[in-house]
Amino acid sequence: MVKQTVTIRDIARMAGVSAGTVSRALNNSPLVREETRQKILQVVRALNYVPNRAAQRLATGKTLTLAVIVPFFTAPSVVERLKGVVHTLAQSRYDLIIHNIEDPEQRAGCFQTILRRDLVDGVLVISIAPKDEEVRLLSEADVPVVLIDAYHPALTGLLHQITVDDVAGGRAVTKYLIGLGHTKIGFVGDPADNPFNFTSSRDRARGYREALEAAGIPYRPEYYAEGPHGRRYARESARRLLALPDRPTAIFAASDVQAVGVLEAARELGLRVPQDLSVVGYDDVEIAEIVGLTTMRQRLFESGQRGVELLLRTLADPTTKPVHEVLPTELVVRETTGPPP
Amino acid sequence: MVKQTVTIRDIARMAGVSAGTVSRALNNSPLVREETRQKILQVVRALNYVPNRAAQRLATGKTLTLAVIVPFFTAPSVVERLKGVVHTLAQSRYDLIIHNIEDPEQRAGCFQTILRRDLVDGVLVISIAPKDEEVRLLSEADVPVVLIDAYHPALTGLLHQITVDDVAGGRAVTKYLIGLGHTKIGFVGDPADNPFNFTSSRDRARGYREALEAAGIPYRPEYYAEGPHGRRYARESARRLLALPDRPTAIFAASDVQAVGVLEAARELGLRVPQDLSVVGYDDVEIAEIVGLTTMRQRLFESGQRGVELLLRTLADPTTKPVHEVLPTELVVRETTGPPP
DNA sequence: CGGTTTAATTAAACCGGTTGCATTATACAC
DNA sequence: GTGTATAATGCAACCGGTTTAATTAAACCG
Numbered sequence: 001m002v003k004q005t006v007t008i009r010d011i012a013r014m015a016g017v018s019a020g021t022v023s024r025a026l027n028n029s030p031l032v033r034e035e036t037r038q039k040i041l042q043v044v045r046a047l048n049y050v051p052n053r054a055a056q057r058l059a060t061g062k063t064l065t066l067a068v069i070v071p072f073f074t075a076p077s078v079v080e081r082l083k084g085v086v087h088t089l090a091q092s093r094y095d096l097i098i099h100n101i102e103d104p105e106q107r108a109g110c111f112q113t114i115l116r117r118d119l120v121d122g123v124l125v126i127s128i129a130p131k132d133e134e135v136r137l138l139s140e141a142d143v144p145v146v147l148i149d150a151y152h153p154a155l156t157g158l159l160h161q162i163t164v165d166d167v168a169g170g171r172a173v174t175k176y177l178i179g180l181g182h183t184k185i186g187f188v189g190d191p192a193d194n195p196f197n198f199t200s201s202r203d204r205a206r207g208y209r210e211a212l213e214a215a216g217i218p219y220r221p222e223y224y225a226e227g228p229h230g231r232r233y234a235r236e237s238a239r240r241l242l243a244l245p246d247r248p249t250a251i252f253a254a255s256d257v258q259a260v261g262v263l264e265a266a267r268e269l270g271l272r273v274p275q276d277l278s279v280v281g282y283d284d285v286e287i288a289e290i291v292g293l294t295t296m297r298q299r300l301f302e303s304g305q306r307g308v309e310l311l312l313r314t315l316a317d318p319t320t321k322p323v324h325e326v327l328p329t330e331l332v333v334r335e336t337t338g339p340p341p
Numbered sequence: 342m343v344k345q346t347v348t349i350r351d352i353a354r355m356a357g358v359s360a361g362t363v364s365r366a367l368n369n370s371p372l373v374r375e376e377t378r379q380k381i382l383q384v385v386r387a388l389n390y391v392p393n394r395a396a397q398r399l400a401t402g403k404t405l406t407l408a409v410i411v412p413f414f415t416a417p418s419v420v421e422r423l424k425g426v427v428h429t430l431a432q433s434r435y436d437l438i439i440h441n442i443e444d445p446e447q448r449a450g451c452f453q454t455i456l457r458r459d460l461v462d463g464v465l466v467i468s469i470a471p472k473d474e475e476v477r478l479l480s481e482a483d484v485p486v487v488l489i490d491a492y493h494p495a496l497t498g499l500l501h502q503i504t505v506d507d508v509a510g511g512r513a514v515t516k517y518l519i520g521l522g523h524t525k526i527g528f529v530g531d532p533a534d535n536p537f538n539f540t541s542s543r544d545r546a547r548g549y550r551e552a553l554e555a556a557g558i559p560y561r562p563e564y565y566a567e568g569p570h571g572r573r574y575a576r577e578s579a580r581r582l583l584a585l586p587d588r589p590t591a592i593f594a595a596s597d598v599q600a601v602g603v604l605e606a607a608r609e610l611g612l613r614v615p616q617d618l619s620v621v622g623y624d625d626v627e628i629a630e631i632v633g634l635t636t637m638r639q640r641l642f643e644s645g646q647r648g649v650e651l652l653l654r655t656l657a658d659p660t661t662k663p664v665h666e667v668l669p670t671e672l673v674v675r676e677t678t679g680p681p682p
Numbered sequence: 683c684g685g686t687t688t689a690a691t692t693a694a695a696c697c698g699g700t701t702g703c704a705t706t707a708t709a710c711a712c
Numbered sequence: 713g714t715g716t717a718t719a720a721t722g723c724a725a726c727c728g729g730t731t732t733a734a735t736t737a738a739a740c741c742g
Contacts, residue, residue, distance in 0.1 A: 004458075004727085004728070007727095007729080008728065008729060008730095009728080009729095017691075017692085019693095019730090020693080020694095020730075020731075021690080021692075023730055023731085024691095024730090024731090031689080031691085032690075032691085033689080033691090036690080036691085050457065051728080051729065052399070052459045052728050052729065053404075053459055053729095054398035054404065054459060054729085055399050055727070056728085056729055056730080057398075057729090058393070058396050058697050058699085058728080058729070059697055059728080059729045059730040059731080060730065061697075063394075065438070072424060072427055072428075073424060083413060086441045087413075087441065090441055090447075095438045096438060097406070097438045098427060098437055102428065102431060106431075113391070116391065118345060118394055118395060118698095119394055231631070260631055264631075286628075287627075287631065290572070290605075345697085345698070348697095348698055348699085349698065349699060350698080358721075358722085359721065359723070360699080360700090360723095361700075361701075361721075361722065361723075362722075364699065364700055364701085365700090365701090365720095365721090368700085371719095372720065372721080373720070373721085374719080374720060377720080377721085392698080392699065393697085393698050393699065394699095395697085396697070396699035396700085397698085398727095399697090399727050399728065399729085400699045400701085400726080400727055401699085401727085402727075
């Protein structure tokens, strides 16, 4: 065990006061005479004293640390949200510890250990929708939790939740394509049932079906393809769709990354975009602008930012009522969409 | 101050032993009879006891936490390295706290506070080359530090450093272009003198000049352009280069992101790639593959991974000699390069 | 000026673990 | 059986802050 170079008692001795007074002086207690405080601060500066974090935590029960649980390796949109979190937290005095979820099994253990008061003061969860059996764990956690891009109906009113209305977004994209004149519209997304319990693709697909129905266009199962997230799998899915005898004239991809896969498939097959095929993505991450992709913009960075704000507010005032905020989306039309051939 | 629900003394009482024995049992001390240990573990499980981290830290002087200092908002390559760090650390019992550097002023403060034993046990620094005045701070830090994609000659032998040979990389790219027959080769990069003290662009430019010289091609200052990192600025730089009366037939960009900017400029000007203009990037991040960019691949993820390994090794055995590892690079030829027109 | 409030300060008891040292239980040898 | 070495355990002192209660100093009042 290594002893600290300068402790509060050293400061106390040198300033000719007791440790308690030094502590109060540093924590801006009004119980210290201004003159005494100045003397103490002088010594503190002279010795370059910084209080021991572990001791503070033990004594106060506060950790001054927050945790973020994030599936870091899944999608660029997740990184963008994380950036929002990191940026906003930089202005506060909280430290941020990052817990990456690499595979589904880690989830349980992670939730179990993290949600304890002596480890962190609060938790942010990005893009991991709780399963039914995790609801109790989350609602009974003894630290405040904020879900970003994650949602469970049973948690409304218990936790802060920040989402977008993916069903409405999916509807809007599909309606836009229908408005262009398309009737043969395909969908490429993640498996509705996936180990991380990502719900966005599922919800966007629902909006897609609703919009078709509303326009009186029958839903054709052969136009719906799902596969693991990522460009490669999306490309394969798109290949299948585009190889159909009566192939779609437009494809709605559940994310920009997948839309790029669709574009690659189109290029392989010699289809011109948007003349032969229209493609729409979702998220508006940087790559969308680069490849000129029409997409549904989400406020990714802002979602992280907002999550931190809510968490900090709750920490400052634990009686804050948990809210469910729905961030807006916005269609960004670029060069991958046009009327059907 | 909130008291913990279950403490080590509760366990001790219920198991009919002393707190010290419980502590030893949980830390696998050989000083505990197997039978006693089992009895204790049983109680621990029954009460769902987890030791208080703050108390452990205070008592042992170990924090079980590492910090990573990273300019999160600058480039995708940085994110990729961070992923390597996060992934590798998941297998250890260390927590990772992330410190984002958003602007140059934060650097100093960040280094000052982080490098203290009672905050973290070790520090990783990604892509931030120390300035001369920071060298002392780093070498006198009372925790081990590993630099990833960052380097200072005065720190050799004092800290672990993981880099690539950017000068050699720049030379190789330029040589490759010369081999294709190009003699009019431009360079688009970051300012050699930038607030974050990023050195990679500067070094790659040096390699570029060396290769030109070695081939007997005179260096033309009007073929060299620098501007803030990012696609936009690179596009502007490229526009300038391509507007020259005797414009270059190839452009070497200091990063993939910048190479994409160059491609955009070429498209604007109606130049075909690679027939009219060859473009080479650096890093091989995901976007390079998507746009079919010829580039110099770096082992980004691996650099983070390796950094963690070295840090963990040093923590386990403080006598470990600090090394300077140079990771290899590899030219990946795709569709943006060809012989000059 | 003595008595009473009020303001500052100190002393000591926490917080919940770990660990050196003393002590007791157990094993072993003679 | 006693003596001695060894294995387990208990006790209490840490670690370095914060905070309550007790104490002292300063201010106020009639």
